[in-house]
Amino acid sequence: MTAIWVDTDFGFDDLWALLLLRHLGHEVAGVSLVAGNAPLAQVCANAMGAKEAYGFDWPVWQGADRPLKRLPETAERILGPTGMRSRGARLPVSRSGAPPKGAPDAMRDWLQTANDAKCRILALGPLTNIAQLVTQSPEVKGRIERLVWMGASAGAGNHTPMAEFNAVADAEALDCVLASGLAVDIVDLTFCRKVTFGPEDMPETDELTRDLLGGYLDIALERARPGMAIYDPLAALAVADPDSIGFSSCKIEVSTETDESYGATKVIETSSSTTRIATEANADLAQLCLSALKREALNGPR
Numbered sequence: 001m002t003a004i005w006v007d008t009d010f011g012f013d014d015l016w017a018l019l020l021l022r023h024l025g026h027e028v029a030g031v032s033l034v035a036g037n038a039p040l041a042q043v044c045a046n047a048m049g050a051k052e053a054y055g056f057d058w059p060v061w062q063g064a065d066r067p068l069k070r071l072p073e074t075a076e077r078i079l080g081p082t083g084m085r086s087r088g089a090r091l092p093v094s095r096s097g098a099p100p101k102g103a104p105d106a107m108r109d110w111l112q113t114a115n116d117a118k119c120r121i122l123a124l125g126p127l128t129n130i131a132q133l134v135t136q137s138p139e140v141k142g143r144i145e146r147l148v149w150m151g152a153s154a155g156a157g158n159h160t161p162m163a164e165f166n167a168v169a170d171a172e173a174l175d176c177v178l179a180s181g182l183a184v185d186i187v188d189l190t191f192c193r194k195v196t197f198g199p200e201d202m203p204e205t206d207e208l209t210r211d212l213l214g215g216y217l218d219i220a221l222e223r224a225r226p227g228m229a230i231y232d233p234l235a236a237l238a239v240a241d242p243d244s245i246g247f248s249s250c251k252i253e254v255s256t257e258t259d260e261s262y263g264a265t266k267v268i269e270t271s272s273s274t275t276r277i278a279t280e281a282n283a284d285l286a287q288l289c290l291s292a293l294k295r296e297a298l299n300g301p302r
Contacts, residue, residue: 002145003029003117004239005110007063007103008232009036009125009166010046011075012084012216016293017124017236018056023292024240028058029110032103036125036169037075038083040065044098046084049091053208054298063103064128067170075165078219085215089208104132111143122239123149124232126166131173134180146183150235152252152265153189154277160263163255164189168263171256178252183274185247187235188265191278195234195285196220196227203294213293233289238278244288246280249273 004021006028008014014037021028033043040062047060066072079085107129111119121144123130134141151166151174159165167174177184199221202213220228238245251268252275255261267277291297 001117002026003114003119005030005032005107005119005121007032007034007121007123007125007129008047009034009038010043010050010083011037011079012212013230013232014124015046015050015212016289017122017232018050019054019298020233020236020289020292021240022056023297026240029114030106031058031060032063032107032129033060033099034063034103034125034129035065035072035074036166037079038081039072039074042081042083045094046082046091048094048096048099052092052094052096060099061103061106062099062101064132067126067128068131068172068176070170070172073169075159084212085218087211087214087218089211091208103129104136107133108137108140111140114143118145119143120145120239121147122235123147123151124235126169127151127173127177128170131176134177134182141180141182144182146185147177148185148187148235148238150187150192150232152186152254154265154267155190157264158189160260162261163263164265167254167265171254171263174254175256178254178275181274185238185276185278186252187238187245187278192231192234193229195230195281197230197286197290198227201286201290203290205293205295206298209293209298230286230289233292234278234285237285237288241288244281244283244285245278246282247276248279250275250277252277
């Protein structure tokens, strides 16, 4: 049995990843939140609103509200103040209030009580919570079969010319996790940019999902691109349908220099590493991801 924990900064594609896991029949043991796409308070509001709108029943905890060493940096200039673009409809304001604090402790407790399950962590934002987990509770590292992360870039960046957002949002945390000895699968920016969808691919779905997906697509259309890359759902596929994506062993180096290279990642091919990077699509990944958003898959927000 595989047990899954999701660590997320809860933008739209994070929500999409969680819907995909549910669509493919995978339960989520817990969700931890980290500042990234937006400040932590907004990330919490997104998560709690999504729980209410889509009927998720996973427990959720607040994690880090800032990087390990530097000032916070968000993606609000691209994603807007909520960290989640839309063409109209928005997630509801949850009546449940903010989730409890203590994400690293919650992950530790889950790992210690998961019995014989294969524990995998799906990380969809900056790795601050994961770095805190492995430094504060190193005794549980051996319980993590694999960490799957959407982040880094084998080429150019997106948030800066040299760095992908989740890496540049907390490069020290990435460096800590890579040095921890965890087995890490990375679905990086360059791989994700090969998997896209356009206006013609929009699924028949409910109003809320249509407007949120449309807002996400508009990020590309406003830049005169024919389609939008799919990011976090691909990392979810690597957990839920591992045969759909091929990986190659590698070593990842990340710059923590306080200059324009901060967060830049270098991929070095090697056969002697527990780190792997996505290199091959073994299925129509875009359609696999979009299938989770169809009306019949969602049965509409609850």
